[in-house]
Amino acid sequence: MSSYLFVILGAVLVNNVVLVRILGLCPFMGVSKKLDAAMGMGAATTFVLTLGCGTSYLIDHYVLIPAGVEYLRTLAFIVIIAAIVQVTELVIQKTSPVMYQVLGIYLPLITTNCAVLGVPLLNVSLRHDLVESLLFGFGSSVGFSLALVLFAGIRERLDGADVPTPFKGTAIAMITGGLMSLAFMGFAGLDKYR
Amino acid sequence: MLTALLVMTAVALVLGALLGYASLKFKVEGDPLVEKIDAILPQTQCGQCGFPGCRPYATAIASGEADINQCPPGGEEGIRKLADLLGREFKSLSEEHGVEKPKSVAVIDENTCIGCTLCIQACPVDAIVGAAKQLHTVVAGECTGCELCIAPCPVDCIAMEPIVDTLDTWKWRYPVIQIKQAA
Amino acid sequence: MLRKLFKFHGGVKPQTHKTQSTTQPIARVPLPERLVIPLHQAVGGHPRPLVAPGDKVFKGQRIGGADGSLSSAVHASTSGIVRDVAPALMPHTSGLTTLSVVIEPDGEDRWGELDKVNYRTAPPDELRDFLRDAGVVGLGGAVFPSYAKLKPGKEGRLKTLVINGAECEPFITCDDLLMRERAADMLKGIVAMRHMLQAEEVLIGIEDNKPEAVAAVQAAIAASGQSGIQAVAIPTRYPAGGAKQLIRVLTGIEVPHGRRSTDFGVQCFNVGTAYSIFEALEFGRPLISRVVTVAGNVDQPRNYEVLIGTPMDHVVRQSGARPDTDRYIMGGPMMGVRLPAFDVPVVKATNCILVGSPALFPPPPPEMPCIRCGECAKACPADLAPFEMYWFSRSKNFGKAQEYHLFDCIECGCCSFVCPSHIPLVDYFRFSKSEIWARERDKSSADAARDRFEFKNFRQEREKQEKAEKLAAKAAATREKVAADSQAGTASPATEAPDTAKPAAPSAEDTKRALIAAAMEKARQQKAQIAPKNTEQLSAETQADIDAIEARRAATATPPTPDA
Numbered sequence: 001m002s003s004y005l006f007v008i009l010g011a012v013l014v015n016n017v018v019l020v021r022i023l024g025l026c027p028f029m030g031v032s033k034k035l036d037a038a039m040g041m042g043a044a045t046t047f048v049l050t051l052g053c054g055t056s057y058l059i060d061h062y063v064l065i066p067a068g069v070e071y072l073r074t075l076a077f078i079v080i081i082a083a084i085v086q087v088t089e090l091v092i093q094k095t096s097p098v099m100y101q102v103l104g105i106y107l108p109l110i111t112t113n114c115a116v117l118g119v120p121l122l123n124v125s126l127r128h129d130l131v132e133s134l135l136f137g138f139g140s141s142v143g144f145s146l147a148l149v150l151f152a153g154i155r156e157r158l159d160g161a162d163v164p165t166p167f168k169g170t171a172i173a174m175i176t177g178g179l180m181s182l183a184f185m186g187f188a189g190l191d192k193y194r
Numbered sequence: 195m196l197t198a199l200l201v202m203t204a205v206a207l208v209l210g211a212l213l214g215y216a217s218l219k220f221k222v223e224g225d226p227l228v229e230k231i232d233a234i235l236p237q238t239q240c241g242q243c244g245f246p247g248c249r250p251y252a253t254a255i256a257s258g259e260a261d262i263n264q265c266p267p268g269g270e271e272g273i274r275k276l277a278d279l280l281g282r283e284f285k286s287l288s289e290e291h292g293v294e295k296p297k298s299v300a301v302i303d304e305n306t307c308i309g310c311t312l313c314i315q316a317c318p319v320d321a322i323v324g325a326a327k328q329l330h331t332v333v334a335g336e337c338t339g340c341e342l343c344i345a346p347c348p349v350d351c352i353a354m355e356p357i358v359d360t361l362d363t364w365k366w367r368y369p370v371i372q373i374k375q376a377a
Numbered sequence: 378m379l380r381k382l383f384k385f386h387g388g389v390k391p392q393t394h395k396t397q398s399t400t401q402p403i404a405r406v407p408l409p410e411r412l413v414i415p416l417h418q419a420v421g422g423h424p425r426p427l428v429a430p431g432d433k434v435f436k437g438q439r440i441g442g443a444d445g446s447l448s449s450a451v452h453a454s455t456s457g458i459v460r461d462v463a464p465a466l467m468p469h470t471s472g473l474t475t476l477s478v479v480i481e482p483d484g485e486d487r488w489g490e491l492d493k494v495n496y497r498t499a500p501p502d503e504l505r506d507f508l509r510d511a512g513v514v515g516l517g518g519a520v521f522p523s524y525a526k527l528k529p530g531k532e533g534r535l536k537t538l539v540i541n542g543a544e545c546e547p548f549i550t551c552d553d554l555l556m557r558e559r560a561a562d563m564l565k566g567i568v569a570m571r572h573m574l575q576a577e578e579v580l581i582g583i584e585d586n587k588p589e590a591v592a593a594v595q596a597a598i599a600a601s602g603q604s605g606i607q608a609v610a611i612p613t614r615y616p617a618g619g620a621k622q623l624i625r626v627l628t629g630i631e632v633p634h635g636r637r638s639t640d641f642g643v644q645c646f647n648v649g650t651a652y653s654i655f656e657a658l659e660f661g662r663p664l665i666s667r668v669v670t671v672a673g674n675v676d677q678p679r680n681y682e683v684l685i686g687t688p689m690d691h692v693v694r695q696s697g698a699r700p701d702t703d704r705y706i707m708g709g710p711m712m713g714v715r716l717p718a719f720d721v722p723v724v725k726a727t728n729c730i731l732v733g734s735p736a737l738f739p740p741p742p743p744e745m746p747c748i749r750c751g752e753c754a755k756a757c758p759a760d761l762a763p764f765e766m767y768w769f770s771r772s773k774n775f776g777k778a779q780e781y782h783l784f785d786c787i788e789c790g791c792c793s794f795v796c797p798s799h800i801p802l803v804d805y806f807r808f809s810k811s812e813i814w815a816r817e818r819d820k821s822s823a824d825a826a827r828d829r830f831e832f833k834n835f836r837q838e839r840e841k842q843e844k845a846e847k848l849a850a851k852a853a854a855t856r857e858k859v860a861a862d863s864q865a866g867t868a869s870p871a872t873e874a875p876d877t878a879k880p881a882a883p884s885a886e887d888t889k890r891a892l893i894a895a896a897m898e899k900a901r902q903q904k905a906q907i908a909p910k911n912t913e914q915l916s917a918e919t920q921a922d923i924d925a926i927e928a929r930r931a932a933t934a935t936p937p938t939p940d941a
Contacts, residue, residue: 232827235823236819236823237822237823237824237826237827237830238826239826239830247830247834248827248830249827317833318829318830318833319826319829319830319833320829320832320833321829336825336826336829338822338826359471359473360473361417361467361469361471361473361475363815363818364471364473364811365808365811365812365815366470366804366807366808366810366811366812367808368808369744369801369804369805369808
């Protein structure tokens with residue numbers, strides 16, 4: 001049981017998908033200007049990623065490996081994730097237009113989001129079983145949401161700060177992201193208590 | 195090789211079927227993005243963007259036919275809001291569509307007006323009242339300052355007058371940030 | 378009798394500077410050369426002018442009529458001649474002008490005939506109308522028309538009527554002096570208000586740094602023999618004179634966000650308002666003067682009874698402004714606004730003319746970055762987080778600023794006062810508020826424009842459709858008529874041969890032909906109806922001419938005999 005906890009905690013904090021593995025940087029930079037948008041993006045990614053991890057595990061184990069075409073993993077995963085994103089988009093558009101508007105064009109961005117592709121691939125290389133895959137996917141996306149929301153909170157305040165002109169805009173955001181990344185790497189110390 | 199092709203085709207077919215089903219099941223009427231863009235536009239209905247009114251322009255932006263920098267009355271702030279909404283880069287106002295002007299209202303010179311009703315027909319928001327051979331006048335509160343009534347007037351009796359600040363519209367200025375005290 | 382008092386959150390204790398101006402009684406200011414009376418002096422609609430240049434006015438004559446549901450009348454402060462009704466500079470930071478009546482006093486200072494009302498028997502509604510026309514507004518600084526506040530809540534009665542004599546701002550002593558000198562009259566005004574509001578109890582809150590005022594009011598209450606009225610000394614702490622803060626201190630009720638004090642059975646009035654209500658009800662005198670403190674950079678700080686419309690420099694001259702004076706501030710140092718000129722008129726909102734100089738109010742030190750020490754939140758009497766509101770106002774993130782309840786800010790200035798980084802927080806809040814209002818105005822006008830545009834399109838479409846329908850209906854009617862005619866024509870053969878399959882309606886070709894025939898017939902009839910005019914009483918010559926023409930026409934127009 002505790003191994004599952006380690007999978008989640010590890011994915012959320014120690015190996016945070018954005019700040020430690022440095023995956024999914026485009027939404028991290030793009031959707032972090034407003035706190036509400038960041039929360040919506042986090043929720044959508046959590047949904048897509050968890051579902052994507054489960055589906056990709058199933059496809060990998062019951063289609064690709066039996067057929068002996070593991071080398072198609074990347075291709076197959078991209079297609080699966082793209083389809084899931086599309087379905088999610090349609091469902092959200094129907095059920096919650098407000099949410100759809102908040103996410104705007106960032107929803108399709110999940111399709112080409114390297115975090116969303118990277119986590120299922122990591123699942124394979126880490127030899128996770130189905131439950132672990134789901135938990136790892138969920139943990140990673142929670143970590144993603146956490147990083148995104150924290151970053152958006154900082155950036156909303158950054159608007160009012162006296163930033164030197166050359167650093168205004170994306171530059172200071174990059175620096176902030178880097179500092180956050182350094183801070184998150186400190187969670188590696190949790191390893192000691194394993 | 196064949197297996198690979200078969201596998202991918204099968205996967206693609208299944209997913210395609212799923213998507214097709216979902217797009218039918220969750221079909222949404224109308225485009226909420228147009229509403230959102232329309233809400234940002236200033237609703238002067240001036241047509242300076244090249245579209246007959248704000249809503250057509252919003253539709254054009256949403257479908258990618260028009261750029262976001264074609265609305266002079268919305269000004270820089272409007273473009274910034276559109277850029278924010280659509281996740282595009284900010285652009286400065288396109289010059290061919292006009293320049294940002296202070297808010298104005300049309301005023302009809304009562305001595306020159308001949309009562310031809312041409313401006314009444316041109317006004318997009320019905321802000322001009324009058325009848326044939328009768329003096330026309332602009333309802334200042336409803337005038338959006340679109341200037342569409344100026345061109346049709348045969349006697350050039352319509353002028354734009356900038357809106358003067360009153361106590362109700364006066365704004366406190368942004369406090370000046372002193373970096374260094376003036377020596 | 379001791380009351381349990383409550384505390385409000387935050388607040389500051391600035392130096393009061395009140396003793397200088399309380400040494401002498403209230404003085405009158407000699408008539409100035411001209412009075413400039415702005416028509417819009419109170420919250421609400423703009424009163425419309427009732428006089429024209431050249432008119433002679435009496436003291437107390439109404440010159441601006443209340444307009445709209447929330448508005449208050451304006452009166453001539455002295456007798457004289459109206460010289461102008463034109464925009465003039467008003468006492469406001471913006472330096473904007475407003476429609477004002479300029480009166481040249483005739484020196485007689487003669488009252489005109491005044492409306493009177495018997496306030497002991499008149500129904501409250503009548504009293505409210507009377508007070509509206511007497512121009513009585515809140516004299517604490519907010520200038521909200523008093524008649525609109527003199528309505529008891531839904532229950533029809535009020536629990537507590539709070540009278541605000543706290544006067545917490547430094548330098549200002551006009552209410553203090555008023556209470557010391559005119560407590561008995563003020564009390565009569567309070568009794569009238571209590572009657573109108575059906576209030577159970579009346580609490581007069583006075584800061585404990587004004588013991589003379591407390592004593593005077595208590596003595597007046599004792600002398601009047603009224604029960605249920607109490608003068609309460611409250612701890613001196615700025616801003617104890619804020620309505621919500623005073624209510625909190627006296628009753629323990631904290632009016633929450635988005636609610637009014639009347640929801641809790643409490644209403645609050647200033648002592649100066651009580652006095653002017655007394656003047657209006659007892660003598661029928663409208664609000665034409667008020668007590669104004671002149672303090673700051675003057676030789677003789679003092680309180681004056683000033684006619685509304687008197688230029689401020691005229692008032693300040695009585696106290697002797699020092700030569701290094703560089704500005705007037707209306708109000709106190711905490712909430713007052715810097716005025717654009719020295720000769721702006723005293724208005725109903727002017728409780729104090731604070732004369733400033735660089736020595737007295739040195740320019741503020743440069744603004745430093747916010748260090749988020751939280752001192753402002755500790756000092757905020759409205760329980761807000763000014764540093765958050767500041768941050769979002771600064772970055773023009775108005776939505777967020779509003780989320781931190783920007784509009785609950787009373788602009789008391791406590792946060793700016795305590796800020797170690799010398800940030801002019803209130804300026805930021807004022808900027809944000811006016812910016813948000815402007816946006817709301819823009820939005821509502823855009824929405825209105827959209828509606829009107831859509832309606833115009835709809836109307837044009839409808840007109841087009843109606844026109845088309847009309848045409849179609851007309852065509853259909855003609856067709857029907859023709860069809861009926863042809864039916865009538867073919868009726869006899871139809872009866873002769875009932876078994877022959879005859880089409881119910883004539884064929885399209887027939888209809889068309891019939892239509893053309895009908896049109897031609899109509900044209901012919903019209904032509905025939907055109908009779909030459911002026912045919913009577915013709916001279917023989919003209920008649921001959923006409924005959925000749927007619928003959929010629931008949932010759933040419935005779936159609937050849939149809940061969941078919």
